[in-house]
Amino acid sequence: MLKKFNQLWHPQMLDLSFAPFTTTIGGHQLQIMRADDDHLIDLLNLESEVYSGSTPWSSFSFKRELRKHRNSLYLVAYEGPSLAGFVGARYNIGEGHITNIAVKPRLQNCGIGAFLLNLMIDRARLNDCCQVTLEVRVDNRRAQRLYRRIGFVPNFVRKDYYVTDHVDALDMVLKLDQKKKEAAD
């Protein structure tokens, strides 16, 4: 889902503050915190691990996201000193967009991916977004299963989206129930 979420984002008063916390998921104690430049090496290493040695997101792309505090939120989950997973999203008026997510291979399938994704969805609700979107490679069935389970539905296909191998991207959307939010307020 990497790449070019480079549409025009309007600076605005978004609540993207984040207080670190500790939680246990699938028996793993994780420290969840906002990512910054100090996590860059770990982010690149984890990315290389999940994508068999390649890093779809360059150091430059990560840095750019990590520094956009006004409309971008990037979270890391550490198990002790080891990065277990990360998730990134951008927010704008009415919409959140998941820009990246990965979980360390040996920690996959125990709920960490869903947990991180839900943190970003909660943040979208908090900022009055009516939907969350993402792109996923059409051949990444595993990630698509996770997204569907959480409630994302296919929206449309972006042909030839990934520059390195010309694979199409499936654009998926999760509509947020504004009524539920209003009732909770």
Ligand SMILES: CC(C)(COP(=O)(O)OP(=O)(O)OC[C@H]1O[C@@H](n2cnc3c(N)ncnc32)[C@H](O)[C@@H]1OP(=O)(O)O)[C@@H](O)C(=O)NCCC(=O)NCCS
């Ligand atoms: C996609 C990705 C982030 C998912 O992370 P994850 O931590 O494995 O996700 P979860 O554990 O929440 O869910 C994965 C599966 O484990 C299952 N699971 C979760 N907790 C479980 C538990 N306690 N016991 C058994 N199964 C469990 C889920 O039901 C889910 O099953 P499904 O595949 O049938 O939907 C991970 O596979 C990854 O990093 N992939 C490589 C990078 C990538 O493709 N990123 C997405 C780019 S768009």
